[in-house]
Amino acid sequence: MENPRQITAIQASLVMISTIIGVGVLPLPLFAARAGGSGAPLVTIIGIAVALCGLVLITRLGQRFPHQTIIEYSEDIVGKLLGRIGSVLIILFFAVLTSLAAREFGEVVVTSVLKKTPLEVTVIVMLLLSALSTRSSMTTFTYIHHFYFPLLVFPAILIVALSLKNANVLFLQPVWGTGEWGSMFRGGLTIAALFQGSFVMTMVIPFMRNPSRVMKSACWAIVIAGGLYLSIVTATVSVFGSDETIKLLWPTLELAKTTSLPANILERLDAAFLAVWVTAVFTTLFSTYYFMNHALSRLLRLKDHRMFAMMTLPFVFVIAMLPQNVLNMYEIIQVVGQIGLLITVGYPLLLLVVARFRKKGGDIHGGQNSAESRSGNET
Template structure:
């Protein structure tokens, strides 16, 4: 599936960044300060920062691999690097992991909607509606995929930054002391949990083959991590500053409470939680859209199929069943934290392994049959 014609390369560096940001910012925004505070107390911002660095490690490895094999997705170049059978095992693990990730995100979305907005709606209805929306949207090519992300990008970022900026006026700097927290024993675990929130960035493995200039994938990655990570960092600072670490431990979704506690100047909107939930629904959609799209693209790559559309509804029942397995919110968050941390072996460990082996074996995919890239792009 090497792209010989240059017109299939249409995705710009800015679009790649937008895809990454709107994929990373998702369901996890709501419980984010809780995850960070559990691990580091008043050191929650530090935990977030370290988690962001670990998350970037995985993305950097994917970008490095993408630059070495600019015409192939990870499914294809992993076969060049470690052989067909080992690569197939890796791909199956990736498919399994991202379908679980999709189902957990859909479930988390359902829980929030049923708890805070549509109190009489069955959980299954909200979950299946969101999954159907994602499934229908995945029946597009990569260019349309990137346009959808680019379109939603400002709607995600603007209101979220506004809420953080407005809530900082209620923050108390004392709540953020000491900066490194009182007890560091839980920090490593927390750093991994936060890093797991960046795993959607794996979508870069299918974006790079469509980029006009794959050499700029690292630039796109750095920009995306700075924007998404910066927003996460700001949310945690705002939440801990406003509520304090001990209070956050009693809140299920501190970011939502932050929006409730924040008002626009001159009381234009007294509570911003309704506006925030609208933004959050968009964020969940773009994240689900990416992880679902990634999953079915991997499946079609594995079976060497030109078209991934046939899988968009084929996977739906499996993802839905996985989504309704957790018994309640508490169990769901335990599963999310565990799956996220274990998943780091797949989303960081596997690319690291591939990259090291490709260096040792001197494998590259960017020498043979590449077309000269127009410097204007």
């Protein structure tokens, strides 16, 4: 059995960042511009704030129960029956989240790159790659994210920085937007749904060397991932304008097409951007698929999750093929994402309130009783 305390605070941040930055990067400016017009950056800030609140909740829970995942301590807080019902809902939600991300990946690939390749092939290949990768330990899971992190963040920052030479500040005025506040808030919830991958932190905390530093890890993750999302939205709207951004299905991809390296070394960066985006999709699917199987193994009190890697694949693939077309897919994504906030934000809030009321947990540094409890769970 691997040492359960192998993950550092920095590695925990990198896991969250590479999980958050994923398939949703492409339609992100569309969601923001549709809700707020020129106030798309403000809509994004609202989404980041909501996502931060959710992450703070699960972080506080993780600090109270540093040796258990949410699957385990939820049963201690609200009882076995209600805890297991909540755990099943979490597992089902992440199965749907994984499926929709794989389907979105397939739609982009068959539309932009492999136009003669069947959609089913691209989806099953990415799901299969994720499934095989999840047959690894938590330490390996962390190292994979650690390895891919610079390949995700730095090219994205470079593309955004180069695109600003075509920016027009007038497209960002008025800064408070042209839409209604209700529409902007709903758009903010849609943006917040793109951060739901950070929920995997509930799985990572029990393996951290120092769980008391998890709040710092969470804040840095939101700052970096949220800052990148905000810069992408700002750059896209400032280049195309909100009216034109709404007409684009994948505005971030179009932004890469209009961006070039100095001296015209590369006149278009969309090919390079798609390579980076594919990596981002893999890290996101890898995390959500891993979390789904890990949570299922904890629910059934099994030693590890490896046996579920291939067993859950057909179920996820079938869900991925349910949307009729790309427009129907995005309608489902927005509805599922907003409803999912009840699971990723509302449920942790309920658990935290009940835990404080019943005075459950509170051992941040890992006392002997919690350590023995975790040892018993793992064996």
